[in-house]
Amino acid sequence: MFQFGFNMFHEITRPFNMTYRCFSVSMLPGNERQDVERGGKIIMPPSALEQLTRLNIEYPMIFKLTNKKTKRITHCGVLEFVADEGKVYLPHWMMANLVLEEGALLQIESVSLPVATFSKFQPLSEDFLDITNPKAVLENCLRNFSCLTTGDVIAIKYNSKAYELCVLQTKPGNAVIIIECDMNVEFAPPVGYKEDEHVSRREQREEGMDQDPSELMPEPSGFVAFRGEGNRLDGKKKKLTSESDGEPQPTASRQPYERGIPDYNWSIGTLRFIRTSRPTSAKEEAPAEPFQAFKGEGFTLRTAKSKN
Template sequence: MFQFGFNMFPEIPRPFNMIYQCHSVAMLPGNERQDVERGGKIIMPPSALEQLTRLNINYPMLFKLTNKKTNRVTHCGVLEFVADEGKVYLPLWMMQNMVLEEGDLVRIESVSLPVGTFSKFQPLSPDFLDITNPKAVLENCLRSFACLTTGDVIAVKYNQKIYELCVLETKPGNAISIIECDMNVEFAPPVGYKEPEKVKKEDEEMAVDPADLMPEPTGICALQRHGKSIRWQETEGFRDQ
């Protein structure tokens, strides 16, 4: 006789859907949190973790953020669950993308995103080209991100300077997970970038031998020289007759 346990059929994950009051990371009590500012993850309250656990949400935890006033949408991961109850803290660049002010309401929903295979970025200033290895700098920055959304403008900090890059394209979808993925990265020319004008070199005058301008003989030709004719044949060259 078979005995069935309660865990034979795993519990199906249920969606997480909450509305929080949002604030920038600068408003988070305690020490300055640059690790949040330079990434793509948010800080949520402890009660959110309890609810996510009860809902059996799959890892990694990814979320869709929506500003109902402007219909702006982005996606993110979560860094910690230490926010005050009823509040979430977002990086400044994320609040700017969402057109959110301090204390505005934001809807947060759990989502499952495809693993990214391709992304294309456009720097918003030609200054980004001053970086010796921009691709390596970007890849290092993206380690603090959980996902990317087409149309977002992310902030990359390097050598005490902040560079803004627009996410032009992501594959295989408009929002992708970039956690432990093998993703190709490309850059579009920066906004305002102009190709340097090529220096035109003056054509150097070449000495021309007048003999080079004479047409080469073809077939058989005859010339008179001191009563003799000089005949040229293709196989035998010149010979006097």
């Protein structure tokens, strides 16, 4: 007699294919969700989670989003299942890639993608070149993404500024998963980039950095000690500070530049006012008399009778 176990035959994986009304994350009731805007994941309703568990799909969950009107396609992951029934919430950049309006129909289908080995990005602005280590910034921002699709324009934020990057190429396919993988990254020149203009702009910044900070100090106002020219008692002329000049050079009147210490405990939205201590007067410096109880003068409540 043969005994068959429950797991003898593998269960056939069935795809998830549903159509929802899509909205941007700003339409989500409750608090603002910046974590959704900064990544490549969407928010789906709880019924989708129940259906996905019954279908026995592969993990991590990757979905193919299709706008049937424009035939635009992209891929994404899922962040939470807390949306209203029949609705999904997408990042703004993802809706722009799919050319979707608020409340438009969106087809969502579960897919399986290969693991990424290579990707190439092109910044849409030359401001991206000002970042010191762009690969480290991109790696930190891509932690909120599950996959990449060739042709998409993703948005990342760094130092409270948004940068748009076009995904030019992905390997080994046009759509790849980037979770727990070793991926080589390359950057193409930004749109409208010119080497000569960028070099001249960099030289201008370097010249500004090489400027002496003392030259930026304001001119002193009011009385300045020892600012006048001196005369010798023996009647001889004063030595010139520069042999090339025929006249003596006046002493520098600018205040010396002193570099301050930054406040490492400063937080955004706080103001700290530093007040100088005033000199103590002679009265304040004098020692106070020791305290003695009942030393004050007393008064009676009963008026004294006048003597005849």
